[in-house]
Amino acid sequence: MRRSLHLVLxxxxxxxxxxxxxxxxRIAEIPYDSAPDVLQGLPDDVYIGEAAGVATNxxxxxxxxTRTGSPQLTLGTERHFHRxxxxxxxxxxxxxGKYLREIGQGLYGFVFAHTVRVDQQDNIWTVDEGxxxxxKFNPQGQVQMVLGRTPEYLPMPGFDRVSSGPPPKPTGPxxxxxxxxxxxxxxxxxxxxxxxxxxxxxxxxxxxxxxDANGRFVKSWGSLGTAxxxxxxxxxxxxxxxxxxxxxxxxxxxxxxxDNDGVFxxxxxxxxxxxxLCITPGPNQYLYSSNSxxxxxxxxxxxxxxxELDGRIIGRFGRAGRLPKEFSTVHAIxxxxxxxxYVGELTSWRVQKLTLKTK
Amino acid sequence: xxxxxxxxxxxxxxxxxxxxxxxxxxxxxxxPGDGQAAVQGARPNAVLKPVSVEGGxxxxxxxxxxxxxxxWRSDPNFLTLPAxxxxxxxxxxxxxxxxxxxxxxxxGDASRLLQFDQxxxxxxxxxRNSYAFTMAHGVYVDAQDYVWTIDEGTNTVIKWNPNTARxxxxxxxxxxxxxxxxxxxxxxxxxxxxxxxxxxxxxxxxxxxxxxxxxxxxxxxIxxxxxxxxxxxxxxxxxxxxxxxxxxxSITADNAGNIYVGDRNNGRIQVFSNDLTxxxxxxxxGSPWAVCISPGPHQYLYSSNSxxxxxxxxxxxxxxxxxxxELDGTVVGKFxxAGKQLGEFSTVHDIxxxxDNEIxxxxxxxxxxxxxxxxxxxxxxxxxxxxxxxxxxxxxTK
Numbered sequence: 001m002r003r004s005l006h007l008v009l010x011x012x013x014x015x016x017x018x019x020x021x022x023x024x025x026r027i028a029e030i031p032y033d034s035a036p037d038v039l040q041g042l043p044d045d046v047y048i049g050e051a052a053g054v055a056t057n058x059x060x061x062x063x064x065x066t067r068t069g070s071p072q073l074t075l076g077t078e079r080h081f082h083r084x085x086x087x088x089x090x091x092x093x094x095x096x097g098k099y100l101r102e103i104g105q106g107l108y109g110f111v112f113a114h115t116v117r118v119d120q121q122d123n124i125w126t127v128d129e130g131x132x133x134x135x136k137f138n139p140q141g142q143v144q145m146v147l148g149r150t151p152e153y154l155p156m157p158g159f160d161r162v163s164s165g166p167p168p169k170p171t172g173p174x175x176x177x178x179x180x181x182x183x184x185x186x187x188x189x190x191x192x193x194x195x196x197x198x199x200x201x202x203x204x205x206x207x208x209x210x211x212d213a214n215g216r217f218v219k220s221w222g223s224l225g226t227a228x229x230x231x232x233x234x235x236x237x238x239x240x241x242x243x244x245x246x247x248x249x250x251x252x253x254x255x256x257x258x259d260n261d262g263v264f265x266x267x268x269x270x271x272x273x274x275x276x277l278c279i280t281p282g283p284n285q286y287l288y289s290s291n292s293x294x295x296x297x298x299x300x301x302x303x304x305x306x307x308e309l310d311g312r313i314i315g316r317f318g319r320a321g322r323l324p325k326e327f328s329t330v331h332a333i334x335x336x337x338x339x340x341x342y343v344g345e346l347t348s349w350r351v352q353k354l355t356l357k358t359k
Numbered sequence: 360x361x362x363x364x365x366x367x368x369x370x371x372x373x374x375x376x377x378x379x380x381x382x383x384x385x386x387x388x389x390x391p392g393d394g395q396a397a398v399q400g401a402r403p404n405a406v407l408k409p410v411s412v413e414g415g416x417x418x419x420x421x422x423x424x425x426x427x428x429x430x431w432r433s434d435p436n437f438l439t440l441p442a443x444x445x446x447x448x449x450x451x452x453x454x455x456x457x458x459x460x461x462x463x464x465x466x467g468d469a470s471r472l473l474q475f476d477q478x479x480x481x482x483x484x485x486x487r488n489s490y491a492f493t494m495a496h497g498v499y500v501d502a503q504d505y506v507w508t509i510d511e512g513t514n515t516v517i518k519w520n521p522n523t524a525r526x527x528x529x530x531x532x533x534x535x536x537x538x539x540x541x542x543x544x545x546x547x548x549x550x551x552x553x554x555x556x557x558x559x560x561x562x563x564x565x566x567x568x569x570x571x572x573x574x575x576x577x578x579x580x581i582x583x584x585x586x587x588x589x590x591x592x593x594x595x596x597x598x599x600x601x602x603x604x605x606x607x608x609s610i611t612a613d614n615a616g617n618i619y620v621g622d623r624n625n626g627r628i629q630v631f632s633n634d635l636t637x638x639x640x641x642x643x644x645g646s647p648w649a650v651c652i653s654p655g656p657h658q659y660l661y662s663s664n665s666x667x668x669x670x671x672x673x674x675x676x677x678x679x680x681x682x683x684x685e686l687d688g689t690v691v692g693k694f695x696x697a698g699k700q701l702g703e704f705s706t707v708h709d710i711x712x713x714x715d716n717e718i719x720x721x722x723x724x725x726x727x728x729x730x731x732x733x734x735x736x737x738x739x740x741x742x743x744x745x746x747x748x749x750x751x752x753x754x755x756t757k
Contacts, residue, residue, distance in 0.1 A: 047486065047488060047491075047525070050533075068489070068490050070493070070536040086488065111536075130536065130537055295554075296551040296552075296554040297552075297553060298553055298587070299588070322528055322529070322586060322587040328529075347532055349490060
């Protein structure tokens with residue numbers, strides 16, 4: 001066991017990873033405080049489940065896209081229809097954390113929450129892993145655009161009486177992924193200054209899809225694999241002011257950076273398993289990345305890294321755990337105000353507001 | 360720890376078909392000679408033939424047949440629900456320090472956690488529409504009046520703050536719905552310190568350590584500290600060796616921090632020290648569906664040899680009673696029998712014994728909870744009077 005560890009370390013050093021490992025050992029701990037009970041005033045029969053997505057708008061309002069149940073299947077029908085039926089819900093809170101309203105209650109595509117993000121015009125975007133849709137709401141909460149389509153029914157091999165079955169999945173040469181917005185368990189959405197839309201797609205297709213501001217498909221890149229430009233669960237993505245795209249390539253334990261056209265630029269391999277990313281606005285941008293603990297594991301990982309955009313680590317904070325200030329599988333970070341973060345967690349059903357104490 | 364697997368008692372079990380039970384209990388030395396004599400409970404694991412017939416997951420033939428009867432009566436309808444609401448399968452029932460009652464039931468599309476005042480009047484519901492609830496299994500109230508729910512559908516054990524009615528700690532994780540319907544033959548995933556597979560019960564000791572019975576598939580008891588960090592676990596494999604389990608269905612603790620696990624399908628209560636080292640086993644009280652230890656300086660252990668929920672007449676005839684024991688396993692007495700009437704038990708699934716002489720039980724098959732007054736022969740309860748005729752049983756051993 002120890003020998004193999006040495007071998008791994010040796011190999012890592014040979015590959016030039018050793019220096020970054022050594023750097024990681026010297027990473028500064030960033031002191032911080034947490035306000036764990038951020039969300040107040042929920043109606044008695046409304047509960048936050050897994051806080052998969054959190055995001056603020058320019059007013060400081062907080063949006064939480066949460067897993068609150070399981071989709072329901074209609075039995076006794078020729079096909080197996082399924083509906084979210086309250087399994088994913090989107091709530092809005094004011095800047096003090098007071099409950100304001102629910103958006104899109106019972107919406108067709110609200111099946112299994114994954115992410116919510118707010119763009120520069122305060123439009124609210126949800127990414128639903130269960131329905132395979134990315135939905136744009138205007139600030140009033142009306143649907144403005146839908147990318148992807150919810151499958152009409154749930155294919156159940158061996159039980160389907162429909163001879164045609166599900167449509168065959170489009171395939172193409174390695175690197176092209178699938179065209180258009182046929183998402184399969186998408187995970188995240190981001191935009192550049194021109195309004196181009198980037199979708200991380202996702203748990204199955206292992207690619208990034210780019211659309212113009214009108215939702216027209218432009219291109220996509222990536223496939224399942226470990227080479228630069230390939231992904232194994234692209235789980236989160238953000239863009240910087242120059243339009244570069246940062247992808248949390250979770251199962252490959254790296255952050256990949258692409259230019260606006262998807263050309264690979266660099267990768268960061270020194271921040272553990274990146275579950276979720278956030279990039280601050282303003283002239284001096286910072287990148288946050290969470291090395292979230294596996295939902296079944298609380299004895300290691302869990303910390304969040306603060307980085308320069310070139311990958312240099314400024315510091316780290318937090319660890320896995322269930323107490324306030326500890327992290328239970330962070331799944332979303334909002335960093336609209338630098339050093340004042342909201343984090344949403346999977347294995348504790350809460351949102352924490354963190355204040356980093358930097359010099 | 361070495362165990363003498365001596366054949367101190369040999370029990371022959373013979374099933375004819377799946378109904379007719381002929382139990383030749385040769386274990387009379389572990390049964391009382393006269394009605395009041397103590398039953399020695401603690402003994403090493405006897406070498407027993409596994410019962411392999413269909414549905415044969417009962418070991419009621421081992422239950423002490425001559426334990427004295429404790430008189431009891433039932434208060435019918437002691438819970439008053441909101442108009443139009445009826446209980447479903449009553450999986451969990453527990454009182455807090457003020458005597459308020461929590462009932463965890465399977466109702467409608469999910470689990471429902473209902474709170475009643477000391478008089479049984481409905482107060483409020485907690486957790487409606489929450490991510491925690493699909494298939495209720497148990498509820499527990501700790502010394503600080505935190506309410507703990509065990510949901511075998513969401514694989515979670517949740518600590519609810521009684522003041523805010525919001526979750527304060529979540530143990531385990533609900534399966535992602537995207538995992539969908541797995542093939543029935545899919546192997547059960549290996550146990551993990553922080554994940555459950557159909558957990559069944561929880562108890563908190565005086566130091567705040569949390570003990571989870573996990574449960575239908577992982578067959579183990581787990582200890583966490585008060586912050587939810589893993590400390591220890593039992594072996595975690597299904598079997599009949601000491602420390603192994605076959606459906607740990609209920610768990611409780613005494614003042615000294617010993618942990619009692621109702622090892623249901625093995626027909627025994629396993630007693631562990633606080634670090635989950637096995638100390639002894641009680642194999643003379645049938646299948647422990649529910650175990651409960653009363654508070655106070657002199658603690659008693661209650662264990663329900665519940666009648667299985669298949670409603671088999673021959674089995675119901677010899678099951679259903681609740682045993683009252685000293686902590687060392689000595690049987691003090693027993694009460695109840697299988698049946699559908701008030702005062703009878705339809706598969707007791709949970710016991711609350713915070714008040715030693717006023718036991719609450721929740722039943723699966725009867726969709727109800729009962730309040731039982733022990734030793735209450737001829738007593739007239741405020742509500743009990745109407746059902747006294749059917750609900751009163753007297754001792755037949757005195």
